[in-house]
Amino acid sequence: MKELMTILRKEFIHILRDKVSLFLVLAIPIMLTLLFGFTISTELRNAKISVLDLSKDSQSIKLIEKITSSGYFQVISLPESEAAIDFDFKNKNVKIAIIIPTQFEASLTKEKNADIQIINDVSDLNVASILNNYMQAVLYDFIADFNENSSSDAPVEIATKMQYNPEMNSVYMFVPGIITLIMIIVTALMSSITLSREVETGSMRMLLITPVKKIYVVFGKVIPYMILSFISTIIILVISVLVFKMPIKGSLFLLLFLCIVFMFTAASFGLMISALVKTQLEAMMVTMMGLFLPTVLLSGFLFPLDNMPYFFQLLADIFPAKWFIIAIKDVMIKGSGFAELWLYMLILLGMAIVLVTISLTRIDKRR
Amino acid sequence: MHSIEVENLTKKFGHFTAVDHITFQVRKGEIFGFLGANGAGKTTAMKMMCGLLQPTSGKATIAGYSLKSEAKLIKRNIGYMSQRFSLYNDLTVYENMQLFGTVYGIPRKELNTRIFNSLEELQMTEKAKTLVNAIPLGWKQRLAFATAMLHRPQIVFLDEPTSGVDPIVRREFWNLIYRTASQGVTIFVTTHYMDEAEYCNRISIMSEGELKLVGTPQELKDKMQVDSIADVFVKFVNR
Amino acid sequence: MQAIEIKQLNKSYRAIKAIENISFSVAEGELFGLVGPDGAGKSTIFNILATLLKPDAGEVSVLGLDLIKDYLKIRRKIGYLPGIFSLYPDLTVEENLRFFAVMYKSSIKENMKLIRPLWDQLSAFKKRPAGKLSGGMKQKLALCCALIHKPELLFLDEPTTGVDPVSRKEFWDILNSIQTQNITVLVSTPYMDEASRCNRIALIQNGGIIKIETPQQIVLDFEGELFSMETSEIFHLLAIMEKCRLNCNYYPYGNHLHIAFYGNKAELLTEFIQFLDEQHIIYKNLEAINPSIEDCFIELINKKAHA
Numbered sequence: 027m028k029e030l031m032t033i034l035r036k037e038f039i040h041i042l043r044d045k046v047s048l049f050l051v052l053a054i055p056i057m058l059t060l061l062f063g064f065t066i067s068t069e070l071r072n073a074k075i076s077v078l079d080l081s082k083d084s085q086s087i088k089l090i091e092k093i094t095s096s097g098y099f100q101v102i103s104l105p106e107s108e109a110a111i112d113f114d115f116k117n118k119n120v121k122i123a124i125i126i127p128t129q130f131e132a133s134l135t136k137e138k139n140a141d142i143q144i145i146n147d148v149s150d151l152n153v154a155s156i157l158n159n160y161m162q163a164v165l166y167d168f169i170a171d172f173n174e175n176s177s178s179d180a181p182v183e184i185a186t187k188m189q190y191n192p193e194m195n196s197v198y199m200f201v202p203g204i205i206t207l208i209m210i211i212v213t214a215l216m217s218s219i220t221l222s223r224e225v226e227t228g229s230m231r232m233l234l235i236t237p238v239k240k241i242y243v244v245f246g247k248v249i250p251y252m253i254l255s256f257i258s259t260i261i262i263l264v265i266s267v268l269v270f271k272m273p274i275k276g277s278l279f280l281l282l283f284l285c286i287v288f289m290f291t292a293a294s295f296g297l298m299i300s301a302l303v304k305t306q307l308e309a310m311m312v313t314m315m316g317l318f319l320p321t322v323l324l325s326g327f328l329f330p331l332d333n334m335p336y337f338f339q340l341l342a343d344i345f346p347a348k349w350f351i352i353a354i355k356d357v358m359i360k361g362s363g364f365a366e367l368w369l370y371m372l373i374l375l376g377m378a379i380v381l382v383t384i385s386l387t388r389i390d391k392r393r
Numbered sequence: 394m395h396s397i398e399v400e401n402l403t404k405k406f407g408h409f410t411a412v413d414h415i416t417f418q419v420r421k422g423e424i425f426g427f428l429g430a431n432g433a434g435k436t437t438a439m440k441m442m443c444g445l446l447q448p449t450s451g452k453a454t455i456a457g458y459s460l461k462s463e464a465k466l467i468k469r470n471i472g473y474m475s476q477r478f479s480l481y482n483d484l485t486v487y488e489n490m491q492l493f494g495t496v497y498g499i500p501r502k503e504l505n506t507r508i509f510n511s512l513e514e515l516q517m518t519e520k521a522k523t524l525v526n527a528i529p530l531g532w533k534q535r536l537a538f539a540t541a542m543l544h545r546p547q548i549v550f551l552d553e554p555t556s557g558v559d560p561i562v563r564r565e566f567w568n569l570i571y572r573t574a575s576q577g578v579t580i581f582v583t584t585h586y587m588d589e590a591e592y593c594n595r596i597s598i599m600s601e602g603e604l605k606l607v608g609t610p611q612e613l614k615d616k617m618q619v620d621s622i623a624d625v626f627v628k629f630v631n632r
Numbered sequence: 633m634q635a636i637e638i639k640q641l642n643k644s645y646r647a648i649k650a651i652e653n654i655s656f657s658v659a660e661g662e663l664f665g666l667v668g669p670d671g672a673g674k675s676t677i678f679n680i681l682a683t684l685l686k687p688d689a690g691e692v693s694v695l696g697l698d699l700i701k702d703y704l705k706i707r708r709k710i711g712y713l714p715g716i717f718s719l720y721p722d723l724t725v726e727e728n729l730r731f732f733a734v735m736y737k738s739s740i741k742e743n744m745k746l747i748r749p750l751w752d753q754l755s756a757f758k759k760r761p762a763g764k765l766s767g768g769m770k771q772k773l774a775l776c777c778a779l780i781h782k783p784e785l786l787f788l789d790e791p792t793t794g795v796d797p798v799s800r801k802e803f804w805d806i807l808n809s810i811q812t813q814n815i816t817v818l819v820s821t822p823y824m825d826e827a828s829r830c831n832r833i834a835l836i837q838n839g840g841i842i843k844i845e846t847p848q849q850i851v852l853d854f855e856g857e858l859f860s861m862e863t864s865e866i867f868h869l870l871a872i873m874e875k876c877r878l879n880c881n882y883y884p885y886g887n888h889l890h891i892a893f894y895g896n897k898a899e900l901l902t903e904f905i906q907f908l909d910e911q912h913i914i915y916k917n918l919e920a921i922n923p924s925i926e927d928c929f930i931e932l933i934n935k936k937a938h939a
Contacts, residue, residue: 032734
């Protein structure tokens with residue numbers, strides 16, 4: 027045990043003496059969170075909207091007022107035909123459009139049903155999905171008001187039909203995404219680099235011929251980066267909650283525990299990579315291409331998985347990010363508890379155990 | 394004419410004086426040995442003379458160019474070879490020579506002629522397409538030297554060029570150095586083999602940043618009243 | 633018991649044979665040198681003996697233990713100083729030493745007696761990062777770290793390469809004192825002049841052993857009659873030596889020419905002096921000398937090349 031503590035101490039000395047890397051590791055999460063947070067929220071203030079009102083009755087006018095007063099949308103065009111909507115998208119920088127059907131008021135009161143069509147500009151998928159959600163919220167709000175005010179006993183439901191982007195993404199999607207990215211960078215990337223640095227400079231050989239247990243060497247090198255990564259995660263969470271009003275509906279303890287499990291998985295990926303490569307440069311390249319890119323592309327963070335070809339959906343399953351993002355979203359947004367999450371954690375832990383076992387045997391194998 | 398003129402050259406890193414007011418001259422075509430204990434400041438002095446590091450004070454003229462204002466011209470007119478880095482192992486002999494020749498701006502046609510000639514001279518023509526890492530160390534050293542000479546520098550700096558090669562190859566390498574010097578190229582060389590110091594026209598010994606001794610091997614031996622440069626070195630560093 | 637026993641050891645990296653049919657043994661308490669140029673296969677032998685590399689073929693036992701089966705036991709009993717500086721450059725001298733002490737379940741105090749001569753010189757730089765030490769000091773620190781658990785067997789892979797002659801001499805004095813503490817030492821070097829500091833040496837070239845003997849015996853086994861002469865025009869002399877068709881080997885040795893005659897010594901010498909006079913070579917101190925290890929190595933390589 028004394029050996030492990032000594033290796034840990036040594037690793038912290040490395041980290042603390044390399045001021046530039048330390049600064050980057052702590053500053054990047056803050057910058058990323060603020061950057062994502064502010065760009066997304068400014069994109070969303072007063073998004074330009076075009077409304078094709080086919081009924082022009084009292085309820086449709088109320089709806090347009092509701093949309094305007096929400097603060098998210100700025101109605102800049104009231105076209106007369108669907109073709110005109112297309113024109114708005116192309117020429118007036120409109121981000122979203124809705125079509126209010128004919129006889130809107132009548133449908134609402136008599137049939138208790140109305141079809142409102144939302145059209146998104148999905149050239150920017152993130153913005154589109156977020157605006158879509160806002161619009162849904164505005165519409166539900168409108169229906170709620172309508173139900174309250176109408177004397178009829180049966181509530182009205184609105185069926186919205188969405189084009190292009192049926193995925194219901196949350197505005198808070200980016201926080202879990204950033205936490206995932208940071209943990210991959212700090213834990214997987216840094217531990218694969220630091221381990222392959224020891225191989226490259228030859229100090230790993232010095233360590234291996236000592237009687238110290240391999241597991242101590244590996245954990246001693248990886249744990250400090252897990253701790254750094256944990257600090258980063260907390261920084262991101264604090265910023266998200268304080269600056270962006272991100273809710274944490276589930277248990278904070280469960281959330282942090284989940285993060286620790288994921289960190290362990292990320293570290294085991296880093297370990298695996300370092301066992302495969304010989305130099306720091308290779309470690310960096312492999313981590314970027316083999317782990318970082320799939321995390322960005324195949325985790326559902328930026329691009330919804332449901333829309334991808336089946337092959338990519340299968341591929342996404344073998345990377346830990348997908349499972350972690352599902353789980354962390356469930357805790358933060360849905361408020362799910364351990365009962366709903368244990369399977370995801372088990373998947374993440376399973377991956378980690380398999381990878382650590384393979385890496386340890388590989389490190390020991392003499393080439 | 395002097396190829397290298399160094400006057401009160403000094404380099405300080407913070408409070409530490411790595412090179413302390415060194416002054417010496419090297420004639421054109423001379424083989425000048427630069428000896429000293431590890432950490433004596435040899436590397437720093439050499440870096441300055443190659444135009445890689447600006448001195449804190451003092452001046453130097455290398456190949457007729459001022460170190461302060463014409464560092465770029467110095468780099469064009471000197472060659473450099475070190476045991477630590479010389480050639481790319483994953484390129485062929487020809488590719489290596491072509492790469493370094495092109496870096497110095499030698500026109501393609503001219504470069505090919507020069508490469509052909511120097512491979513001919515080394516009797517390595519048939520190895521042109523061999524990867525460098527597949528040729529023996531002794532040949533590699535000679536090849537690295539030929540590559541450093543492709544742009545016809547006036548001065549060539551050799552940093553421990555024979556470190557780790559076998560005794561026969563070492564001697565062949567010195568023969569090559571000698572032939573090159575007799576063509577008028579100035580050779581500035583460091584070595585830890587004291588017998589090699591005897592091959593130099595003049596040698597200098599650095600210690601603690603200062604240039605303590607300069608002279609022909611015989612002068613230094615007479616001065617210290619010993620029989621070999623190895624004894625000069627030991628006696629000198631120990632006192 | 634032999635500290636190291638190697639029989640018919642082979643190792644290739646893909647198509648390149650690093651070492652071929654190497655056999656030798658090192659007795660307990662011996663200071664054994666592997667002498668030869670870079671690329672001769674010395675590092676490969678060390679990596680195999682230090683249990684970091686598996687041989688392709690051959691039998692090896694280290695301290696009576698099997699290289700494959702008992703590699704963990706071997707690791708506890710050996711100290712290893714690799715050819716390249718392998719400590720942590722950003723850790724201070726003291727931090728590096730403490731670190732390896734813990735790794736070996738030892739302590740600086742416990743083995744102070746052993747490392748005392750090294751530590752006395754290092755302690756002035758205790759707080760300096762290891763990467764900022766001079767080459768000689770780095771080696772002393774690395775040696776300290778390799779000795780911190782009082783190993784029975786010490787491997788030193790080219791500890792003096794690139795180190796100046798004075799520091800090299802100091803380093804060898806230290807090795808001799810380590811040997812007196814009942815530690816077997818296997819050391820490699822490309823410097824022939826260091827060979828005489830070993831009890832026995834193996835001359836290695838191109839992955840094979842040319843000769844194993846005590847340095848004294850290697851010198852006695854020199855076959856030619858070696859003469860030395862001093863001249864100020866050594867390279868000029870070398871250029872015209874082609875014309876001298878005597879049964880001899882010649883090569884420069886600083887400002888001396890070493891020439892080994894094979895055959896009737898007196899006759900050859902007379903003919904040689906005649907040749908020098910014909911060519912108007914100015915020389916002095918032409919005399920018979922005792923060969924050095926370097927002379928012997930050159931003779932052995934030449935013999936191998938002509939065979």
